[in-house]
Amino acid sequence: MAFVSSAALLLLLAAAPDAGQPPAGLRCLTRYYTGELAHRPEGGWGYLLDGGTFIPWRAGPPSPRGDAGAPGDEDDDPPGVDLESIYRVPYVAGPIVPVDSSDAGTIEDPGRVRVEQLFLATYGASRTDVFDRLVKVRFFGLRYPFHELAAEPLRRVVARLEPQVLETPALKPFLTNIGGTFIWRKIARSKNLSTHAFGIAIDLNVHYWRWTRRGEPLRWQNKIPQAIVDAFEAEGFIWGGRWVHYDTMHFEYRPELLDPSCREGTAATMDGGVPAR
Ligand SMILES: [Zn+2]
Numbered sequence: 001m002a003f004v005s006s007a008a009l010l011l012l013l014a015a016a017p018d019a020g021q022p023p024a025g026l027r028c029l030t031r032y033y034t035g036e037l038a039h040r041p042e043g044g045w046g047y048l049l050d051g052g053t054f055i056p057w058r059a060g061p062p063s064p065r066g067d068a069g070a071p072g073d074e075d076d077d078p079p080g081v082d083l084e085s086i087y088r089v090p091y092v093a094g095p096i097v098p099v100d101s102s103d104a105g106t107i108e109d110p111g112r113v114r115v116e117q118l119f120l121a122t123y124g125a126s127r128t129d130v131f132d133r134l135v136k137v138r139f140f141g142l143r144y145p146f147h148e149l150a151a152e153p154l155r156r157v158v159a160r161l162e163p164q165v166l167e168t169p170a171l172k173p174f175l176t177n178i179g180g181t182f183i184w185r186k187i188a189r190s191k192n193l194s195t196h197a198f199g200i201a202i203d204l205n206v207h208y209w210r211w212t213r214r215g216e217p218l219r220w221q222n223k224i225p226q227a228i229v230d231a232f233e234a235e236g237f238i239w240g241g242r243w244v245h246y247d248t249m250h251f252e253y254r255p256e257l258l259d260p261s262c263r264e265g266t267a268a269t270m271d272g273g274v275p276a277r
Pocket residue numbers: 196201202203247249250251
């Protein structure tokens with residue numbers, strides 16, 4: 001990973017004395033998402049998308065006009081969503097830790113804040129746009145469509161796992177009968193598109209998916225082995241097994257959440273943050 005050296009940063013600062021230093025998490029987005037850093041006198045630092053849409057790093061107070069969408073859609077972006085909120089809940093990679101479901105409703109899932117405009121700008125703004133950029137990635141015997149921008153990381157996951165599967169054949173069943181990759185759909189009970197719609201998510205063998213039945217209290221369960229979680233996280237994929245509303249077969253490409261340089265100076269780093277890997 002390339003780092004902006006302190007010296008380079010000082011040069012940046014010298015070039016823009018009024019704007020100050022762009023937050024590390026914002027600067028880091030340029031590595032993974034289409035758009036560029038921008039500074040607005042009234043909006044501060046933010047991200048400028050093709051077409052001129054400006055997404056602020058830190059949103060101001062909510063609009064007095066109250067132009068929020070319909071209430072009650074739990075996975076929808078809150079009004080005035082900003083880029084800083086992507087990092088608000090640190091994603092902690094490493095050893096699998098059971099998620100305490102009794103915290104449901106009080107804690108937030110790492111990575112669940114997705115600024116959809118970034119995905120639309122980067123991966124494609126329509127089903128056809130995304131579809132045209134899908135490539136086939138060989139994944140343990142079959143080839144699956146995946147977005148060209150996330151295909152190489154997925155191939156690297158396979159390269160990490162192949163020798164381990166030879167050594168530990170018990171890993172193989174998790175990696176076959178794959179649940180799916182690309183499908184143009186919205187998140188259940190939400191207006192927002194699933195990361196599967198952008199071709200950057202993969203569901204492993206559905207057989208190992210466990211969900212609490214309707215009416216039963218939510219209880220975290222997992223069968224996905226540590227080695228598989230490690231291989232995906234090492235290549236920039238977050239795991240749905242770290243969510244209260246868990247989805248243990250789900251991995252999605254969110255490199256900004258796993259790149260240590262995205263967290264310099266953020267609350268996550270001050271708390272100890274995510275181990276560099
Ligand atoms: Zn999924």
